[in-house]
Amino acid sequence: MKAEAYLEEVLAAFDFGAPTVGAIRFGQGHINDTFVVHTQPEDRCCRRFILQRMSAAAFRHPDQLMENITGVTEYLGREIERNHGDREREALRVIRPRNGESCYTDRDGGAWRVYPFVEGTVCCQSAETAELFAASGRAFGRFQRLLQGYPAQTLHETIPRFHDTEDRLARLKAAVKEDRLGRAAECGREIRFMLDREADCSVALQALRDGKLPLRVTHNDTKLNNVLMDEKTGEGICIIDLDTVMPGLAINDFGDSIRFGANHSAEDETDLSRVNLDVALFDTYTRAFLEGAGGTLTKQEIEYLPWGAKLMTLECGMRFLTDYLEGDVYFHISRERQNLDRCRTQCKLVSDMEEHWDELKQIVEKYSRSM
Ligand code: ADP
Ligand code: GN1
Ligand code: MG
Secondary structure (H helix, E strand, O other), X not given: OOHHHHHHHHHHHOOOOOOEEEEEEOOOOOOOEEEEEEEOOOOOOOEEEEEEEOOOOOXXXXXXXXXXHHHHHHHHHHHHHHOOOOHHHHOOOXXXXXXXXXXXXXXOOOEXXXXXXXXXXXXXXXXXXXXXXXXXXXXXXXXXXHOOOOOHHHOOOOOOOOOOHHHHHHHHHHHHHHOOOOOHHHHHHHHHHHHOOOHHHHHHHHHHHOOOOOOEXXXXXXXXXXXXXXXXXXXXXXXXXXXHOEEEOHHHHHHHHHHHHOOOOOOOOOOHHXXXXXXXHHHHXXXXXXXXXXXXXXXXXXXXXXXXXXXXXXXXXXXXXXXXXXXXXXXXXXXXXXXXXXXXXXXXXXXXHHHOHHHHHXXXXXXXXXX
16 A cells, blocks of 8 residues: 555654644655655744654565664664764664664554754765765764674674675576566567676676675665755765665775766656766765775775676666566666666666776775875
């Protein structure tokens, strides 16, 4: 059922500290149902909260997911304080429902959570300026650094095999074979594009298996719109969307940001001539990410950064295509063929990365040498 149908029940389950005056849909995430809740305290102006129904299609165990998020946000809060930061602004904080759990389960089993709205920030859908993109890179690099000491083994795998690119390809092949909706015929070019890159799908995983890349606590969904930027200074303030914080590869956190931000087009742009990898933005982000990570990454991780970019883009393309073939059951869509269009932009970006591969390698070498 649509999330709106539960709002009355859910709003009553939390103590917002003042009467609520409404909840409206908010943001441009593809996964959760997000609302902004307005309250009206008697003596002060309106306070806002973020209310989210976690996607049941994406997350099978919301309790485990919330255990990860409460653990990570409390840890981040302490680290931020230790660094003399403002934990209320720089880290999310889970507001528990009246029953004391970490989230509220509605009458049909939907899981809902609340965070304070981080005020005075903006959420960008594209890298409007290189400075903003750099700010997001520093924030994601810092995230990596702050969580360096977090006990990774205590984290649940909220989505099994999330960035297992080999498995993503296997799932695409299965969807093509089943072709539930008869859509495979119109995606011949995209399917071939993915199959032609089967060997690539193993590059990072093999490096992990060989001990060349370490497992770290990673965010795993480092789109530009998952970092809130200070509306005045443009600084990356708070990393949000912590649903996929799990043990993973730092190169994937780097790579997903490049996939989404190092270009000037929307993820579902239909005019592919407008979809181009911006190598200068790749350079900008690399420098900022490494600066934020402050020595956390090994030389080998830095060397593999271009692979992170290519693999996250290829994998995301496969996921959009799989979802299109399966009937758009995972990524929210607002129009027909949106997931196919999203897949096509990813293919275009992968091609661009291949074309500029030597330049990308030179950029990371340049920063690796200067570290
Ligand atoms: P999804 O997984 O669906 O992307 P997100 O957790 O990223 O969900 O939230 C969707 C959008 O809601 C974000 O892109 C951002 O605009 C907004 N948002 C989420 N949390 C906060 C917060 N604490 N303060 C302000 N805005 C937020
Ligand atoms: C989803 O949740 P959101 O909108 O930030 C997805 C990412 C994809 C992204 C593509 C949990 O991100 O993995 O890369 O869409 N999140 C999940 O835009 O699957
Ligand atoms: Mg998001």
